[in-house]
Amino acid sequence: MPETQSLVSAATRIVRRNKRYVVWFYLMNLLFAWWGATAFAIHAHSMLDNSLYADRLVRGFDLAVLLEMLGRPEFGPMRASTVPAMVFAVVFFVASLLFMPGVLLGYASDHRIPGEEFYRACGRNLWRFVRLFLFFAIVAGVVVGILGAAEGALVEAADKTSYERLPFLTDVISLAIIGLLLTLGRIWFDIAQTDAVLRDQPAARKSLLSGFRLLRGNVGRLLGAYIVMAVVALFVLAAGVYLWHVMVPSSSVFGAFLVSQATVLLLLTTRFWQRAAAVSFYLRKLAEPSGESATAEAMAAPVS
Amino acid sequence: MSQRYRLISCLIGASLAVPALAQAQAGGATIPDTSSAINSWKPLSQRVVHYEIEARYDAKAHSLEATEVLTYHNLTGQPLDTFPFHLYLNAFQPTSTWLREGKREGTRGQDFKKWDPKSYGADEIKSFEVVGQGDLTSQLQFIHPDDDNKDDRTVVQAHLPQAIPPDGYVQFRIKFHDQFPKTLERTGWDREAILGGQWFPKVGVWWHNAWNCHQFHAYTEFFADFGVYDVKLTVPQDEVVGATGIEVSKAKNPDGTQTFTYHGEDIHDFAWTASPHYLDYYDTFQGSMGPVKVRIMMQPGHLGQLERHRMAVLETMRRFDEWYGPYPYKNLTVVDPEPGSQSFGMEYPTFITAGTTWWMPNGLYSPEQVVEHEFGHQYWYGMVATNEFEDAWMDEGINQYTEVKVMDSLFGPYTSFLNLWGITAGEREGNRLFLVPVADLDAMAQNGWQYADANSYGGVTYGKTADILLTLESLIGEDTMRRAMHTYFMRYRFTHPTKEDFLKTVEEVSGKDLRWYFNQAVYGTQVLDFEVLKISSVPVDWYKESLKEEKGKTEYISNVWIHRKENFILPVDIEIKFDNGEKLREHWDGQDRWIRYAYQKKAKVESVEIDPDHTLHFDRNNFNNSRRGEPNGKAARKLADYWIFCSQLLAQALAWWLV
Numbered sequence: 001m002p003e004t005q006s007l008v009s010a011a012t013r014i015v016r017r018n019k020r021y022v023v024w025f026y027l028m029n030l031l032f033a034w035w036g037a038t039a040f041a042i043h044a045h046s047m048l049d050n051s052l053y054a055d056r057l058v059r060g061f062d063l064a065v066l067l068e069m070l071g072r073p074e075f076g077p078m079r080a081s082t083v084p085a086m087v088f089a090v091v092f093f094v095a096s097l098l099f100m101p102g103v104l105l106g107y108a109s110d111h112r113i114p115g116e117e118f119y120r121a122c123g124r125n126l127w128r129f130v131r132l133f134l135f136f137a138i139v140a141g142v143v144v145g146i147l148g149a150a151e152g153a154l155v156e157a158a159d160k161t162s163y164e165r166l167p168f169l170t171d172v173i174s175l176a177i178i179g180l181l182l183t184l185g186r187i188w189f190d191i192a193q194t195d196a197v198l199r200d201q202p203a204a205r206k207s208l209l210s211g212f213r214l215l216r217g218n219v220g221r222l223l224g225a226y227i228v229m230a231v232v233a234l235f236v237l238a239a240g241v242y243l244w245h246v247m248v249p250s251s252s253v254f255g256a257f258l259v260s261q262a263t264v265l266l267l268l269t270t271r272f273w274q275r276a277a278a279v280s281f282y283l284r285k286l287a288e289p290s291g292e293s294a295t296a297e298a299m300a301a302p303v304s
Numbered sequence: 305m306s307q308r309y310r311l312i313s314c315l316i317g318a319s320l321a322v323p324a325l326a327q328a329q330a331g332g333a334t335i336p337d338t339s340s341a342i343n344s345w346k347p348l349s350q351r352v353v354h355y356e357i358e359a360r361y362d363a364k365a366h367s368l369e370a371t372e373v374l375t376y377h378n379l380t381g382q383p384l385d386t387f388p389f390h391l392y393l394n395a396f397q398p399t400s401t402w403l404r405e406g407k408r409e410g411t412r413g414q415d416f417k418k419w420d421p422k423s424y425g426a427d428e429i430k431s432f433e434v435v436g437q438g439d440l441t442s443q444l445q446f447i448h449p450d451d452d453n454k455d456d457r458t459v460v461q462a463h464l465p466q467a468i469p470p471d472g473y474v475q476f477r478i479k480f481h482d483q484f485p486k487t488l489e490r491t492g493w494d495r496e497a498i499l500g501g502q503w504f505p506k507v508g509v510w511w512h513n514a515w516n517c518h519q520f521h522a523y524t525e526f527f528a529d530f531g532v533y534d535v536k537l538t539v540p541q542d543e544v545v546g547a548t549g550i551e552v553s554k555a556k557n558p559d560g561t562q563t564f565t566y567h568g569e570d571i572h573d574f575a576w577t578a579s580p581h582y583l584d585y586y587d588t589f590q591g592s593m594g595p596v597k598v599r600i601m602m603q604p605g606h607l608g609q610l611e612r613h614r615m616a617v618l619e620t621m622r623r624f625d626e627w628y629g630p631y632p633y634k635n636l637t638v639v640d641p642e643p644g645s646q647s648f649g650m651e652y653p654t655f656i657t658a659g660t661t662w663w664m665p666n667g668l669y670s671p672e673q674v675v676e677h678e679f680g681h682q683y684w685y686g687m688v689a690t691n692e693f694e695d696a697w698m699d700e701g702i703n704q705y706t707e708v709k710v711m712d713s714l715f716g717p718y719t720s721f722l723n724l725w726g727i728t729a730g731e732r733e734g735n736r737l738f739l740v741p742v743a744d745l746d747a748m749a750q751n752g753w754q755y756a757d758a759n760s761y762g763g764v765t766y767g768k769t770a771d772i773l774l775t776l777e778s779l780i781g782e783d784t785m786r787r788a789m790h791t792y793f794m795r796y797r798f799t800h801p802t803k804e805d806f807l808k809t810v811e812e813v814s815g816k817d818l819r820w821y822f823n824q825a826v827y828g829t830q831v832l833d834f835e836v837l838k839i840s841s842v843p844v845d846w847y848k849e850s851l852k853e854e855k856g857k858t859e860y861i862s863n864v865w866i867h868r869k870e871n872f873i874l875p876v877d878i879e880i881k882f883d884n885g886e887k888l889r890e891h892w893d894g895q896d897r898w899i900r901y902a903y904q905k906k907a908k909v910e911s912v913e914i915d916p917d918h919t920l921h922f923d924r925n926n927f928n929n930s931r932r933g934e935p936n937g938k939a940a941r942k943l944a945d946y947w948i949f950c951s952q953l954l955a956q957a958l959a960w961w962l963v
Contacts, residue, residue, distance in 0.1 A: 029956060032955060036951045040944060041941075044944060051928070053926045057939040064729045069927070071737070071741065086954070088955065090958070092959055093955065129963075162496060168663070250726055253938055253941050257945045263949075264952045
């Protein structure tokens with residue numbers, strides 16, 4: 001537990017020292033989402049701006065008005081609004097994949113790294129990260145596929161009992177287990193990515209091996225830190241939505257925007273917090289005397 | 305004795321002789337004229353049938369063995385030698401009309417791809433005897449009056465060797481075996497629970513000089529004669545049982561079973577339920593005809609919602625009693641069915657099923673809505689027993705209208721369905737949304753099985769009828785509409801009224817000729833869509849170079865164009881608001897396709913609104929019913945912000961797990 005605490009504290013210091021990354025990623029997230037929402041906004045403006053009926057969306061939130069708007073032929077098909085949002089979500093993912101090596105490098109450094117170094121790290125590690133992503137997608141796909149099928153069977157069996165909540169509880173517990181396993185996988189790949197960047201390791205399999213070895217000996221510590229941060233993220237989301245509901249008048253568009261964006265920013269911060277934890281953990285392992293583990297030997301290469 | 309007296313004697317003799325002959329045929333049976341299940345000293349309906357059923361339910365096999373003695377009183381005024389019967393559990397087989405329609409339409413409960421034959425339903429007649437005429441089992445024939453589906457076995461017909469004379473009685477002794485289906489819709493078993501609806505051979509209705517006995521359809525299933533029901537039901541001892549009518553007795557049997565005896569009067573159907581899990585709660589409603597014992601059978605996991613169910617049923621009963629007329633039965637059973645069962649939201653005389661889930665939040669009034677709706681059917685189906693097959697709007701639609709009235713009065717007009725976390729939705733808007741996509745497909749006055757599809761049936765039968773009646777309310781006044789509904793109920797309860805009976809009652813009570821409205825709304829497929837086509841405000845001195853527009857000083861010529869886009873013709877009010885705060889009301893008869901209003905004022909038009917009191921409930925597009933002089937993007941910005949927030953969360957979730 002103390003080790004987890006120290007990891008969380010160290011990660012907090014790293015994130016605080018490198019706030020700019022969170023801000024830049026947040027702005028990127030906002031920009032892409034804004035682009036993704038353009039089609040929706042255009043359609044909404046064309047339907048609502050001239051109509052008094054739209055006031056029922058401003059004074060409160062009348063679901064019937066929203067549904068009627070979405071159902072009108074002149075609003076266009078829903079996919080005209082959802083597809084751009086999804087496309088830009090993918091673009092954000094790709095951008096995150098592209099820029100994350102620079103962030104990891106920055107997190108490992110005790111000084112502000114120059115932009116040139118940041119982008120060089122991004123460029124050098126792009127394909128490594130793509131390969132690691134593909135590995136992770138396969139591993140996660142297998143885990144989710146197998147456990148998802150088991151979950152489906154369990155829920156179906158639970159549905160045959162007269163205890164109505166059992167299918168729901170089965171679902172929640174199953175999803176928690178899947179989430180936990182995926183988090184383990186995420187930690188593994190986070191460390192592997194850190195290894196790829198900090199050791200300038202071109203072979204993804206070596207980074208994966210290194211990540212796996214480090215994780216194997218420190219599961220409790222790492223998982224504890226990641227779970228703490230994930231719980232904080234859930235709390236942030238719940239608190240944000242709650243504050244939005246109780247504090248922001250329904251007619252205050254700007255107020256809703258502020259609260260929603262603060263929520264998104266804090267949510268993003270928690271993920272960077274996890275990243276920082278992985279880097280901090282990796283650096284500590286690097287600093288430990290060599291020979292303690294095979295992993296340490298594998299880390300003999302200099303940090304770029 | 306004079307010739308005149310001889311004639312009278314002959315007539316009296318003949319009138320006595322016919323029933324005597326019939327009673328002889330029926331073994332001297334008559335229909336009971338008891339009144340133990342109703343708050344009335346005399347029968348309330350013309351009792352045509354008396355069902356005496358003894359049934360033994362096998363909970364493990366979900367099957368039932370029963371004997372039925374049906375006494376039928378021939379009040380048709382002519383001899384009858386054929387009798388059709390419903391065998392509706394036979395619908396739960398792959399080749400039935402119900403399933404074919406359901407598969408075609410994708411209706412509730414029929415969206416499965418595989419169907420285990422163990423889950424089929426069946427209603428098999430083991431023997432069919434007509435008292436005094438012998439066993440006719442081998443002569444029974446399945447008929448299919450509504451379609452060409454020869455595989456449908458939901459209606460069977462018996463041809464009697466001897467006709468039953470007018471006012472005569474006939475008695476049928478039927479042994480039958482039921483195999484209940486796993487509940488796909490309406491009736492059947494789920495886990496350890498059973499909801500027994502449409503479970504016994506039921507005779508059709510002689511209506512408009514012909515038998516009216518439709519097949520079991522995807523959307524419609526009810527039409528039967530009033531009478532008396534005496535049912536003995538034997539089930540395992542661990543079952544909690546509820547049923548139509550009053551419980552007369554309950555006895556434990558040595559074989560581990562128990563037998564319940566139920567008695568119902570002036571009803572036209574009988575349903576029951578059994579499950580080891582029900583928890584019983586009782587209350588009393590003091591109705592204007594006497595006390596009504598209300599029994600609520602809850603699922604253990606839903607006890608936290610007992611008060612919601614209790615409030616919904618008692619408050620609905622109170623409003624119906626005040627607004628439309630008394631509930632005359634001595635009891636009402638509200639069943640909270642097995643979780644996830646498709647037998648939720650069903651109506652049977654004095655017996656309804658609700659529907660909820662353990663997680664139902666307080667601001668989502670779905671349980672209240674279902675309870676209200678199904679209780680409403682005690683009036684619009686139960687007592688005013690319209691032909692659901694041919695006039696479904698008079699059953700579901702009128703009930704939907706009264707649902708809006710009750711739910712609005714309980715929870716407020718714009719929050720009567722949802723009022724949760726700042727998100728709201730009203731019942732009447734819901735009905736309109738139901739209607740909008742199918743507004744031009746079908747008329748309300750149409751056979752239930754001949755609608756274009758499930759959406760059209762639902763949108764028109766439920767949504768359109770409610771909207772049409774809500775709009776009618778604005779045409780004749782809310783009080784007048786309520787009086788019309790009251791008159792309709794009191795006049796036609798315990799009968800089988802037609803659509804014209806209803807429409808003429810509204811015209812009579814309102815003192816207005818409403819044919820122009822009914823022809824479009826009930827018999828037609830006309831669509832209503834008004835639009836503010838455009839507005840303009842041009843300075844009178846537009847040509848002067850020195851013109852400098854000043855609010856309150858510059859004079860404008862303003863024009864407002866109102867357009868009737870579709871073919872439903874209806875008068876409408878229009879409100880024009882000027883930027884000096886002045887408001888004007890215009891009344892347009894809506895006869896032409898468009899109308900233009902012109903004004904000369906020291907003010908510009910700020911906004912125009914068609915139907916400013918929001919009394920038209922079936923306009924296809926509410927967005928074009930108003931127009932601002934200057935656009936206001938606040939609503940769109942708000943929605944766009946929400947959209948951005950959701951997109952950001954989606955993007956972050958993707959990046960969270962994959963990067």
